[in-house]
Amino acid sequence: MTSEEPSGNSLLLRFPRRIWSYVLGGLRTVRRVRGPAAQDLVGRFVLLVPAFAGSALIILILAFLWYEATPIFLDPQGGPSILVQPIWDPNRDLFGIAVFIVGSFVCTFLAIAMAVPLGVGAAVFLSEFCPLRIRTSIRMIVEMMAAIPSIVYGLWAYVVMVPWIRDSFAPAVQSNPLTSWMPWFQGSTNGLSVLAGSTILAIMLLPTVVAVSDDALQSVPRTYREASLALGATKTETARKIVVSAAIPGIGAAIVLSLGRAVGETMAVLMVTGNSLQIPYSLFDPTYVMTSIITNQLGYAFVFPLWRSALFAVALVLLLMSISFTIIAKWFVRWGMKTRGLV
Amino acid sequence: MAAWKHQIEIYDLSTWFGPKQVLKGITCHFSDNAVTAIMGPSGCGKSTLLRTINRLNDIIGNFRMKGRVLLEGEDIYGPQANVYELRRKIGMVFQQPNPFPMSVRDNVKYGPRLHGVKDGNELERIVETSLRRAALWDEVKDCLDDPAPNLSGGQQQRLCIARALSVDPPVLLMDEPVSSLDPISAAKIENLIVQLKKDYTIIMVTHNVQQAFRVSDQAAFLYLGELVEFDKTSRIAEAPADERTEAFITGRIG
């Protein structure tokens, strides 16, 4: 492919110039080839289209959300400050989305705090201590858990977990003198709460954390374990200090990606968090997360431009967060591998 | 407890992996502060024998053994035996260099930390001592915090030796320590082994007859799980007593 420029290149911008010369070059080749080579050329061009579908899609999504969200950012009443305004009242044209950001943050943080230690611990058991026959059965169960749709988890949480929190857990914890003083156990509740939301989120995150961590641990070469044992370490010392440490790049990536999933989880959290516009101060307080407000209100809001724009702003925040998490996960894996000399 | 003559003594050792018998009735005593080579054709016996001494075969599910292995007079498979103490007293270097994916310094600190050394200065002292003994100090003293896998093959193996030495074990087991290295690194490490024998009892597995003759004081010839011959290396080299030994040495079986 030569770099001959078409004669009228002063009319073209710099960027399309490359594509243009590529296309022209291709056209010239097409005139020259015959037979099987033509087949290959056609194939290459035909496949080009779907290949770019993926990247085109994401740019399209970004562009569209940005387009829809801009009005609220430009509006004098709104502007970028809506990110920190706590009052959401469409009737009065108040579109502060801070409540939802806080709600998502709290639920996600708690869910990760529960899921990561449990998940990594279970993965260590699975990889280092579990007899082979039991291991395959457990892996099968974990993969089935990962396949359960979020609406099904939501259904169970709504019908079983929420009443349990209302009727058993909250009364027990609030009457027991050991725990009744704790500030995060205060408040009366009907069960729809931060606790319910973050717990069901944690349950949904666990299978992925376990599976990815288990894979990461399994891929640590056996010889490291043997070297550690030969120095007189116990199996758990070996697991902790050598195996887990070697697998941190993979495990860390799993955690960051779980963060992204937690923030973006919709149905289960929607059904059990109570959807209240107050900022939660206790585990038993209800809350509103970003995904829920969009789900609840986009249908009504669509005909009201400012309201709709505010909801798309929330969607944009979600999108940017999930992009960031993906990038952070990739960067973390690269850093982890470099400091261990594994790259 | 009778006074022991040799640090490692083995009486009538037989081992099985499942139904398959790997070692058959092995009896031998390894001289202290000397290099004993265990040689023989490629097969399971040599490494199995070595790993039986530091009980590393325990991690394989269907391993069974019969007989006695004594370290300093005590049966290491006995009911009173503490396997972690045992492994502190017996160091191991593997065929493929396997430094942990951490810094050079942390690699050497790992062992002492495990066994209770907490003082930072003490740990640094151990790092330097071990690396000097393994003839690696001069090459890595300026980059102790770099990841160990970035070292060359020969350097990695010397690091593994330093790591094994960090807990000051009286016995060192080496499973074909240089077979995966280039000739120059291999030669360096062979010299190192000859130096180390002054302070340590070294038991080395090798399939390279010439290496056994170069480096060891005593040699054991293992063939199909049986201890065919066990004597001073010089004597075996000149006049092997068994025809199988001679076949192996001259290269007819390998």
Added chain:
Amino acid sequence: MGNEDQRSGVGCDQMVRDHASATSDEVSETPPSTPEQPEIEGKRRLLLWVKAQLLVRTRRELKDLLLKIVFAVAMLIVVLPFFLVVVHLAIVGLGGLTLDFFTTLPGPSLAGGIRNALVGTILLVLVAGGVGIPLSVLGAVYINEYSRPGRIRNLVEFASDVLAGIPSIVIGAFGFAFVVVFLGVGMGLVSGGLTLAFMMIPTVLRTTQEALRQVPVSLREASLALGATKWTTTWRVTIRAAFPGIMTGVLLSIGRVMGETAPLIFTSGNSLGVPTSIVGPASWVASLPYTIWAYVSDPRPYLQVKAHSTALALLIIVLAVDVVANYVSRKVTRRLV
């Protein structure tokens, strides 16, 4: 037997695992200390094992034992919700899984079956797969077989990773704003199916790419050496070899997409019947997850029960698809080894 068996006794492991290879003249002594009657002694062996574990003498060993228990407990806690969910669904919903349930429409009072949702889900998956699968498989073929490793390939891979992580409601909102409103397609089968396709594309693209990467280069080279064009090689050799892997990825993403609710809330509409057209109001389509969502939100108690039955049905279907996917993927490893 080479040097491999010297390394950490792995070779010994391999060798003794095939008991068939142990010839009679090698085993002269029987291994000692295995229990005399294994079946009867099974329980006693377990007790002995427990006793051996509890035989701690030093603080380090105690810490070791306690940590082992902690890890095991973590495993139990992780697995527990699976049984809680499945058992609960079965208790409440199993009774409702009659043949009528799957074959009748709900009727005006919603007292009937879920045929609308069942058919709807199948149709949506067909549309989503029809658009998403060719796009992603062909795209992956291009990336892996035709493009040069470099910035373009990295960019496309990065884009599909990011796309895979986007929350489902954001895709749903986008589907609504773009397909339903901007393109004017309106809610219904096409919009719902397309939105689901957006969710399928990144996963199928990545799994197809992985499957293609697993095909050894020597296969392609052999084909080209015989004079075949790249096109023929790709289609007749590479893809055929990667087919089980591609199939696994496709099945897994179908399973995932069947259970998605959020993308459909604003794009598929809902219907008490089966859609009679592809676009327009008559194309509004129900789906299993949407039905569960609608029934749970309804105060009528018999609908709560139906929600459980629908959830159980959805769960069984999704798990069945997953089992098939796993079976296919196991066939892959066996063929390539």
